[in-house]
Every structure is written in structure tokens, then in C-alpha cells.
Amino acid sequence: MTVKVAIDLALDRLFTYEVPVELCQEVKVGQLLRVPFGHREARGFALQIDDSVQRIDDRGTERESGGRTTINYQLSTINYKIKPILGIADPAPFFSPAMLKLVRWIADYTCSPIEMCLKSAVPAAVLRPNAKPKELLFVEPCAADGTTPVTPPELTAYQKELLENIRRVGGGWVQQLCREFSTTPTTLRALAAKGAVTIAPRAQRRDPLAGRSVVPSKPLLLNGMQRAALDRIVHAQSETLNSKLETGNSKPILLHGVTGSGKTEVYLQAIAHELDYGRGAIVLVPEISLTPQTVRRFAGRFGDKVAVLHSALSDGERYDEWHRIRTGTARVVVGPRSAVFAPVKDLGLIVVDEEHDTSYKQDETPRYNARDVAVMRGAFENCKVVLGSATPSLETWFNAQRGKYALASMAARVAGHPMPTVHLVNLEEESEAYASAPIFSKFLLDAIAERNRRGEQTILFLNRRGYSRVLECKNCGCVITCPNCSVAYTYHSADNCLRCHVCGGWTPPPVSCPDCGAHEFSYTGVGTQRAEQALRKCFPHARILRMDADSTSRKNSHDDILSKFRAREADILIGTQMIAKGLDFPNVTLVGVLNADASLNMPDFRAAERTFQLIAQVSGRAGRAEKPGEVFIQTFHPDSSVIQAAAEADFARFASEELKEREVTGLPPYRKFATALFRAKESALALRWADLYAKSLAKYPGLSVSEALPPALEKAEGWYRFQVQIRAASARTIAAAWRWIVQARPLPKEMRVALDIDALNIL
Ligand code: ADP
Ligand code: ZN
Numbered sequence: 194m195t196v197k198v199a200i201d202l203a204l205d206r207l208f209t210y211e212v213p214v215e216l217c218q219e220v221k222v223g224q225l226l227r228v229p230f231g232h233r234e235a236r237g238f239a240l241q242i243d244d245s246v247q248r249i250d251d252r253g254t255e256r257e258s259g260g261r262t263t264i265n266y267q268l269s270t271i272n273y274k275i276k277p278i279l280g281i282a283d284p285a286p287f288f289s290p291a292m293l294k295l296v297r298w299i300a301d302y303t304c305s306p307i308e309m310c311l312k313s314a315v316p317a318a319v320l321r322p323n324a325k326p327k328e329l330l331f332v333e334p335c336a337a338d339g340t341t342p343v344t345p346p347e348l349t350a351y352q353k354e355l356l357e358n359i360r361r362v363g364g365g366w367v368q369q370l371c372r373e374f375s376t377t378p379t380t381l382r383a384l385a386a387k388g389a390v391t392i393a394p395r396a397q398r399r400d401p402l403a404g405r406s407v408v409p410s411k412p413l414l415l416n417g418m419q420r421a422a423l424d425r426i427v428h429a430q431s432e433t434l435n436s437k438l439e440t441g442n443s444k445p446i447l448l449h450g451v452t453g454s455g456k457t458e459v460y461l462q463a464i465a466h467e468l469d470y471g472r473g474a475i476v477l478v479p480e481i482s483l484t485p486q487t488v489r490r491f492a493g494r495f496g497d498k499v500a501v502l503h504s505a506l507s508d509g510e511r512y513d514e515w516h517r518i519r520t521g522t523a524r525v526v527v528g529p530r531s532a533v534f535a536p537v538k539d540l541g542l543i544v545v546d547e548e549h550d551t552s553y554k555q556d557e558t559p560r561y562n563a564r565d566v567a568v569m570r571g572a573f574e575n576c577k578v579v580l581g582s583a584t585p586s587l588e589t590w591f592n593a594q595r596g597k598y599a600l601a602s603m604a605a606r607v608a609g610h611p612m613p614t615v616h617l618v619n620l621e622e623e624s625e626a627y628a629s630a631p632i633f634s635k636f637l638l639d640a641i642a643e644r645n646r647r648g649e650q651t652i653l654f655l656n657r658r659g660y661s662r663v664l665e666c667k668n669c670g671c672v673i674t675c676p677n678c679s680v681a682y683t684y685h686s687a688d689n690c691l692r693c694h695v696c697g698g699w700t701p702p703p704v705s706c707p708d709c710g711a712h713e714f715s716y717t718g719v720g721t722q723r724a725e726q727a728l729r730k731c732f733p734h735a736r737i738l739r740m741d742a743d744s745t746s747r748k749n750s751h752d753d754i755l756s757k758f759r760a761r762e763a764d765i766l767i768g769t770q771m772i773a774k775g776l777d778f779p780n781v782t783l784v785g786v787l788n789a790d791a792s793l794n795m796p797d798f799r800a801a802e803r804t805f806q807l808i809a810q811v812s813g814r815a816g817r818a819e820k821p822g823e824v825f826i827q828t829f830h831p832d833s834s835v836i837q838a839a840a841e842a843d844f845a846r847f848a849s850e851e852l853k854e855r856e857v858t859g860l861p862p863y864r865k866f867a868t869a870l871f872r873a874k875e876s877a878l879a880l881r882w883a884d885l886y887a888k889s890l891a892k893y894p895g896l897s898v899s900e901a902l903p904p905a906l907e908k909a910e911g912w913y914r915f916q917v918q919i920r921a922a923s924a925r926t927i928a929a930a931w932r933w934i935v936q937a938r939p940l941p942k943e944m945r946v947a948l949d950i951d952a953l954n955i956l
Pocket of ligand 1: 413414415416419450451452453454455456457458607608777
């Protein structure tokens with residue numbers, strides 16, 4: 194008997210090993226095996242077991258392209274002795290047959306090597322032979338008994354206070370205590386030296402709630418819309434999703450609920466229902482919203498049945514959580530995109546919250562979208578899938594419109610809380626009053642001042658993508674756009690020209706504004722830091738917090754900022770899109786979008802969609818409790834239909850207009866869109882290959898292919914980049930064309946190329 198094994202190396206091929214007679218009964222597909230590889234021991238997953246004895250002459254290797262087409266290389270007739278496996282690393286298979294099928298689907302769909310896909314689907318520690326859970330130092334207060342005093346008398350006042358605090362939380366990890374009580378390891382060691390605490394290594398899971406209390410929560414009484422949505426999910430009819438997939442599955446359900454409509458409560462009760470029937474659940478959340486606040490909502494309802502796959506976990510901790518899931522101790526998994534692979538037993542439900550979120554797309558091989566993987570896993574494992582959002586992606590919305598997905602809508606906020614009042618502020622009129630566009634309009638400043646007076650809180654939002662520099666008229670604010678594609682030109686300093694990232698067209702920067710004739714342009718916008726400074730000048734007494742990539746680079750600083758704001762230790766939170774999602778602060782009654790045009794002018798065909806999502810999500814942060822909310826959106830384009838639809842939170846209108854546009858231009862969801870990024874240390878080499886591939890692919894039936902386009906970021910980390918955009922009726926066509934070209938025109942080894950099917954970032 195032989196077994197084909199995928200080894201943790203990006204070789205895109207499987208290796209054949211012999212199974213010793215004594216192991217023939219034990220070896221199963223999906224297991225992790227120990228195998229000899231060169232002169233060392235490696236680990237790999239058993240993918241296929243063969244009873245036939247045809248084991249000579251294939252050199253023990255087969256090339257697997259995306260798991261489907263198998264090409265046998267008969268390069269040599271040397272009798273090659275197949276080596277036996279060394280053993281079974283873990284008798285319980287890591288991959289069920291359904292999960293293997295899912296991984297193969299990903300390999301196929303994304304055109305990635307199967308073992309890269311397997312690797313993304315398990316914790317890194319699984320494949321490393323000697324991986325042990327990391328040991329951390331745990332501080333425990335010494336118990337008071339009759340002989341030793343409760344608090345050693347020689348402690349300083351500060352040490353006493355610290356000891357009190359440690360007692361109160363029942364001890365904790367060194368790092369965690371240092372953070373929580375602003376102390377240092379040295380101070381903790383001093384406490385230990387005086388016999389007040391013990392410090393010892395412990396290989397234990399770190400509590401994702403980091404010692405913060407979890408208040409058990411009971412199911413809320415649902416309102417009518419929530420009830421209807423829950424019924425829909427719980428009694429999902431056995432309808433065929435798609436004739437190509439397995440039959441007997443329920444359709445995925447799009448839960449389209451406005452911000453504050455109580456989607457999370459619906460998820461919680463749907464999960465409770467699954468647990469009642471002995472089934473488990475997975476909840477995917479965007480990376481950024483995996484805050485203690487989110488985790489607490491799930492842990493509060495399901496206690497230690499919850500496993501959290503936080504991206505901040507160490508390899509060992511992740512392995513431990515995985516183990517709790519695999520053994521069935523944890524039944525509900527909450528995590529970012531990779532949690533879609535969690536080995537939940539008897540999986541009954543997968544929830545993808547904020548399904549439109551771009552963090553579900555992995556930006557390295559395999560470039561899968563966890564939302565789509567969730568839908569496929571639901572089909573393969575016959576479990577329910579709920580995609581939730583206030584602003585669904587047009588791909589998902591389109592599927593719901595065509596009846597491929599079922600739709601449940603919740604059009605109003607819970608408990609009769611009104612949607613916020615939205616004001617559009619015309620920055621053009623404001624500029625006339627101030628000679629140049631102000632960062633804050635006087636409407637917004639007045640509104641902030643009023644919140645400060647009333648002790649209510651404000652969130653200010655400013656989005657700026659660092660590297661996409663558009664040319665904006667200083668006088669009228671108009672942005673120079675490509676006449677063929679109606680997207681903003683991106684300024685390229687290297688050759689001082691404006692390029693369209695959709696059609697590849699270019700033009701020198703204009704001398705005067707085509708709209709107003711003025712001669713002055715600006716290349717940069719206002720960043721959060723400058724906005725914060727300006728805000729401090731306007732409100733010297735206000736307490737201001739800033740949240741962006743710079744202010745949150747420290748571990749946990751993200752949570753710290755949000756906790757402070759929640760505890761009302763600040764009046765104003767100003768930040769980038771980090772603050773747009775999922776936050777629920779009852780005391781926030783004002784939200785300001787400083788420049789809605791920044792995302793509208795992005796050189797990306799999804800610019801309008803992103804703008805709508807952004808405005809709707811940010812506005813969703815205002816007035817979530819009893820106090821009504823108000824939103825100010827500053828823009829140079831108050832008459833833009835996207836901005837108006839967003840202001841009215843009219844998703845259906847926006848979607849129907851945008852879909853018409855996409856249909857005409859042949860873009861997703863009507864056609865599949867992929868990018869191929871070519872990189873080389875030499876610009877000419879990258880261009881030559883990008884150009885060659887573009888021209889060859891253009892001849893492949895059914896593909897529309899762009900020229901080789903220089904992305905906005907033409908050189909990154911020393912690599913020159915060129916991009917080719919590919920559209921076709923199906924991802925399958927793109928993948929087939931790609932496999933063909935890679936075989937027909939092998940790239941030299943100085944070249945790197947990455948195909949991204951369903952690319953979300955157009956660079
Ligand atoms: P969404 O995820 O749709 O934005 P949430 O689930 O965060 O909305 O709910 C918003 C708020 O309403 C939360 O504070 C939640 O506890 C509360 N809530 C949800 N459902 C109910 C209900 N049926 N009755 C009362 N309050 C509810
Ligand atoms: Zn163009």
C-alpha cells in the first residue's frame with residue numbers, strides 16, 4: 194500500500210511513500226504522517242491511499258496542479274525505491290474528507306499549490322515536529338494561611354497596592370499584569386522575593402479576555418424582524434444551492450440588517466439553537482473587530498464553550514485552542530478569516546459577520562476569500578451559512594437578487610432607535626468662506642462643541658490611503674479623472690504623469706483645472722495627525738484620542754484606545770477606517786466624515802462601493818442607544834448619487850445603480866476579475882514578462898486582458914512591479930488560462946508572479 198503525502202514545502206507536488214504492513218490498518222486520509230525527506234524527517238498530510246502496487250517508475254512524485262489535473266512525469270526509468278513512512282504523528286485526522294475537498298477546491302479556484310492550502314488551514318505548530326506550547330510566566334498571589342501574614346509587612350505602599358490588585362484579579366500572566374497595572378517584571382519579581390506572590394512558567398492558554406470580566410448574558414427578547422430572520426436561519430429549507438454542488442444543502446442566507454438592527458443577537462440565538470441540537474458553530478469577524486468587546490458578547494453567552502482564534506495568539510496558544518476545538522471541548526469558534534478552517538465537530542452553522550469586509554481576503558498564497566470558503570464549506574458539510582452585513586458586497590447582493598442566496602432583511606434599529614440624521618456639508622461652499630477647504634466645517638465644529646457641552650462623545654473619521662496620490666484642484670476641489678474610465682488618475686512622481694489604473698491611459702499633469710481654470714493643484718490630502726492638531730487648537734479643553742496605523746502599532750494599543758473611549762475618558766475619537774467597523778458606544782451621538790471624497794476618488798472600480806460602505810458603517814456608530822445620533826459628511830460632491838444614497842442609508846438604490854454600471858463595464862459580479870502581479874529586481878525584466886503574459890493571455894478564448902500596467906506603487910521593497918488585469922465569465926476560465934501560460938511560458942527564476950483571482954485591491 195502506498196500513500197501520497199503533501200509535505201510542507203511549496204513544491205506543488207505530492208510525494209509517494211510506502212506504508213509498512215503493520216501500519217496499513219491505521220493510516221487514514223487526512224492524517225499527519227512522519228516521513229523521511231532527504232536526510233531529515235518531515236511532516237505531511239496523507240492525501241490519497243493507493244492499494245495498487247504500481248510503485249516503481251514514477252520517481253515517487255506527481256505534480257498536482259490545483260488538485261485536479263494530474264500530470265505524470267515519466268522523466269526517468271531508473272528504479273526508484275519508494276521509502277516507507279516513519280510513523281503517524283497523530284492518529285486523529287486533521288482533515289475530514291469534506292475538509293480535504295474544501296482545501297482542494299481552494300487550490301483549484303485560486304490556482305495555488307495544495308500544500309500551501311493545507312498549511313493555511315492548520316496552525317503553524319502542527320507541521321513543526323517539536324513545537325510545544327510556549328511557556329509563559331504566571332503570577333499567583335500566595336494564599337494566606339494561619340502561619341504567614343496575608344500581606345508581608347515589609348512591602349512598600351506601592352507594592353501593597355499592586356498586591357491588592359493582583360489578588361483582586363486572582364493572578365495573571367506577567368505581561369498582562371504589567372499592562373493592566375502599569376508595572377514592570379522587576380517589580381513583580383520583588384513581590385515574589387518578599388513572598389507575596391509566586392512566579393512560575395505555565396504552558397497554559399492565555400485568556401483572550403485578559404482577565405477582564407465576562408458577564409453572563411441571557412438571550413434577549415427578539416423583535417419581529419429579528420424573530421423572522423432567526424426563523425429563516427433556523428428553518429433554512431433544504432434547497433439546492435447550485436446544481437454543480439452537492440444537493441440537499443440549504444442556501445446561504447444573506448442577513449441584510451442596518452447598523453444597530455441587532456444582527457449579533459440573531460447570530461447568538463442561531464448558535465444557541467445549533468448547540469441545543471448538539472452541533473457547533475463558527476463565527477468569522479473582520480480582523481479589526483476582534484476586540485474584547487466582540488469576544489465578550491460570545492463568551493458572555495456561551496462561556497468556555499467558546500474558542501477564540503485571535504491573531505495575537507502565539508503558535509502554541511493557537512495550537513491549544515485548535516486542540517480544544519478538535520476534541521469537541523470548544524463548540525463555538527470566533528475568529529478572523531483562518532477560523533473558517535476550524536475543525537469544529539458536527540458543524541451546524543457558519544456566520545460571516547460584515548461579509549463585505551476586505552480582511553476576509555488573504556493577501557498571500559493561497560489568495561482565498563474566507564466568505565466564499567465559508568459558503569463552500571457549508572455546501573460540502575451540509576451546514577447553514579449566514580452572511581451578515583449592513584452593506585453587503587455587490588457580489589453577495591447579486592447572488593441574493595438572483596435567488597442563489599436567501600435574503601433576510603432587518604430594515605430598522607432595535608427598540609425603535611431612529612437612524613441618525615445625516616447632513617451633507619458642501620466643502621466647495623465652505624472653501625469660498627475660508628479661501629481654502631477647511632479640515633472642519635463650521636457646521637461640524639458647532640456640533641462638536643455642543644457634544645462637548647452635553648458630555649456626549651464624537652467620532653471623526655478620515656480616510657487616506659498613503660500611496661494613492663490624486664491631483665486635486667486647490668480652488669474647486671475637482672479631481673483629475675480618466676475620461677475613459679471615470680476613475681481618478683493616480684500621480685506617478687517617477688515620470689511626472691497621471692495614469693489611469695483601469696485602462697492604462699496616461700496624461701501629463703494639466704496646467705489648469707479643466708473645471709474652473711485655476712492653476713494650483715494639491716497632491717496630498719490631510720492626514721489624521723494634522724487633523725488631530727487642528728482639532729486640539731479648536732478645542733483646547735477636549736480630551737482627544739487618535740486611532741490609526743501609527744497610533745496602534747504597539748500590541749493591545751488598539752484595545753486600550755477603545756476601552757478608554759468606552760469608559761468616557763475621552764470626548765473625541767479621531768481615526769482612519771479602523772474606527773468604522775462594528776463598534777457600539779452608546780454615548781456617541783455625533784459622527785463626522787471629514788472627507789468623503791478620499792475614497793470616492795480611489796483608482797479602483799470598487800471606489801463607489803467602498804464609499805457607500807464607509808459612510809454607512811461610520812454613520813452606524815452614531816446614536817446607537819436612547820440618544821439620537823447626528824452625522825456630518827463633508828464632501829465636494831454633495832450631489833453624487835453614491836454619497837446621497839449613503840446619506841439616506843439606501844443600500845438597495847445604491848446597489849441597483851452600481852450594478853447597472855458594472856454590467857455595462859463588464860466588471861464583477863457580472864464578470865470575474867483577477868490581477869497578476871509581476872515582480873523583478875529589474876524594471877525592464879518585469880515589464881517584459883508582464884507584457885509577454887498579457888499578450889499571450891489575450892489570445893486565450895474568453896479572456897479580456899489589460900496591458901502591463903505599472904501600479905501606483907511601482908517599486909516595493911526593491912522589487913519593480915507590473916500588473917495585468919484579467920476578466921472572464923468564470924474563475925475557472927482564468928485559472929485554466931493561467932495553468933496553460935505558466936506551463937507554456939515558464940518564468941525565469943529572477944521573476945516573481947502572483948495571480949489574484951477575485952482581487953479586491955487593484956493596487
Ligand atoms: P448590529 O450588529 O446589527 O449593528 P447589534 O447586534 O450590535 O447590532 O445590536 C445593537 C444593540 O442593540 C446592542 O447593544 C444589543 O445588545 C441591542 N439589542 C439587540 N437586540 C435587541 C433586542 N431584541 N432587544 C433589546 N436590545 C437589543
Ligand atoms: Zn482609464
